[in-house]
Amino acid sequence: MTPEHAHLVLVHLPIVGLLAAAVPLAWGVLRTDRTATTLGLALAALFALATPLVVASGDGAEDRLEHGQGPLALDPAGQRWLEVHEERAEAGAVVLYVAAGLLAASLGVLGKMRHPALPRGLGAGGLAVCALSFATLAWVAEAGGKIRHPELREGSSVASTPRADDDD
Secondary structure, rough: OHHHHHHHHHOOHHHHHHHHHHHHHHHHHHHOHHHHHHHHHHHHHHOOHHHHHHHHHHHHHHHHHOOHHHHHHHOHHHHHHHHHHHHHHHHHHHHHHHHHHHHHHHHHHHHHHOOOOOOHHHHHHHHHHHHHHHHHHHHHHHHHHHOHHHHHHOOOOOOOOOOOOHHH
16 A cells, blocks of 8 residues: 555544544533543544554655656646645644543543533533544645645636645
């Protein structure tokens, strides 16, 4: 498996995992269900912790694409979107690492304390963390898709390059 293929497979772990974790978290909030909240927090933390795998595979793919020849060669706009994607991914990784820490801490608090309102509050916090993380990942993925897909680039199906302010 090439680094590009590994990255395309692994990048879906935190995206789909955070969405899946939102289901038991939402149930836990609606029903004040400690078990559902625990499951949701654990799933969300686990999938957020997949970030190092995604980053490592992305680094390998970036090395090959940056200087690629033949089928790996990128057009100038694709090269620029690769840079934008890398910059966004660095920021996104920080968000996911903080999210994993918050989710794991919430899981620890839920395991130690027995206050009846705790599952609802921690579940709601977990949902908020998942939503923020998912929005961040969508922002990163938006640039990633434009590396190889000119039809996703703004304007038309012709290659367009991002403006200098697109990477922030």
